[in-house]
Amino acid sequence: MSRLKLGLPSKGRLQGQCIAWFHDRGIAIERSGAEREYAGTVSGVDGVDLVLLSASEIPRELAAGRIHLGITGQDLVHETIPGWEGRVSQLAALGFGRADLVIAVPSIWVDVESVEDLDAVAADFRARHGLRLRVATKYHHLVRDFLRKRGVADYRIVDSQGATEGTVKNLTAELIADITSTGETLRANHLRVLEDGLILASEAALFAARAAAWGPEERETLATLCARMGLSEPAL
């Protein structure tokens, strides 16, 4: 029998929350073997194989259709899968793993309240410093899309894969776009979120991969799963 592959984060708090979420819906997921072995079983519904993956790899596996279902952050799916709407279908937002992708500027920028201000600032900054206003982020696509739609020109994205809040102090960026939950790290680094600077309010979500092999058996398993969890079946 062809089995449905469900991708879950391989460790950490997010994994625990995923398992609890399924448990609340009558599906038991158990890690098997030794504690460090990345394997497990799904019981409560037949025909599901568990695949444990690094959370950041789940979007890639979904896009390629190597897993049928997967849980990961909406921010990662929107950022890393070009044309994500055509390649995955969101079955449910899970209410945990919340993180907001926001634009933050130095607190001392008393002349900047909104994204619209950034455009004027970018023009002045380029004229005085000979540099495009640098935005440090790892979310290149989301940030570029957002700023383009708001008509901000003369900026430039600089890649920052971590400790992004420190880039302003280190003079490698003038402002940042990053994930925040409480805003404490931003404040500690003398940054402030723009009032209309929310790019994406993200949470963990269950996605189905359109490109996965959806045979009659996998479809049946999906239907059973959805019915059990009270979700409507996605059109795939």
Added chain:
Amino acid sequence: MLTARAYLPDGRLGAGLARLEAETARILRAFAAAGAEVVEPEALQPADVLLDLYGEDIRARAYVTQDPVAGEMMLRPDFTVPVVRLHMAHGAAPARYAYCGPVWRAQEPGSARPNEYLQAGFELFDAGDPAEADAEVFALMSALVGETGCEIATGDMGILAAVVDGLETAPHRRAALRRHLWRPEAFRRLLRRFGAGHEDATAARATLLAAAERGAEAVGELISWAGEPVGLRDAEDITARALRLAEEAATPPLTATQVAALDEVLSVSGPSQAALARLRGLAPDMPGLTGACDRVEARLEALSRRGIDAGALPFSTSFGRTTLEYYDGFVFGLSAPGRPDLPPLAQGGRYDHVTAVLGGGAGIPAVGAIIRPEALIAAQGGAA
């Protein structure tokens, strides 16, 4: 299919390739007959140069790669910038250049547009009569494409630029509008803002404006209360902008008449002769527009001298206002009728300021255009 290329299912071998080569040879012969020197710029271009011209958006459209020594590079998304760079480094004016080769553009997911296609182009650098140069390039391209029969679109970015330059308002507003000539949405947003009053300022903005009215020192105090200074953009930058915001707040909004007049200019569309007459009718209230109209008229005359029915050419003030473009004068496009699946077969325009940007201020008037040979064959042969 491995034999497929842009718009041509069998363009990479045999008869399909032979036909394409014959077509590009025909085009290049015509460019040579017009006095062009053939150039072959590098496919890999320094990313900085393209970013400076197009802005960050180009990164979403161009293929970016990292050279361990030279840094960030891009596969050329067009030839204009590479040819301008060649010209600035080695050329003497007037100069005519011809080229043919692939360009690469990343497309949106689901788009049927090719990410690699040929451009055969002609660029003319000439400080002489701009009307003659515009007409020369247009006539050359329409002759090469014309046998297929095509839909013509023309415009002139200089019209809107002249109207903005002549707008009776604060200089900083004219500069802001000028910056967004090519971005219709941002332009409209600015226009709306400059046309509205300042009563809707937030409390924080009102505090800032009140401080700015008291002077730089008061703004400095606000800044020091706001937190610890971080980053390259310092108190001097912030104060300067605060004072400018105060200046903006003290500037009366654009009148409804001014905004309506701008809208009217932007909506002018029709046969060139009629469009010009309408613009002339608007000119008495708009300083600068007369000069821009004179330039359109001179171009129409130059086109007529080349045997083109210039007065009938479709003209629209808004044509050419798209992002990732850099034209600042005459613009045109030639499309295949009934083929929305194909891009314009030829397009081009004047880009005087590009040479100034790339040449560190020292510019030379320039006009150029490209033909898409693959699309042209597809239009002729009906092959999709």
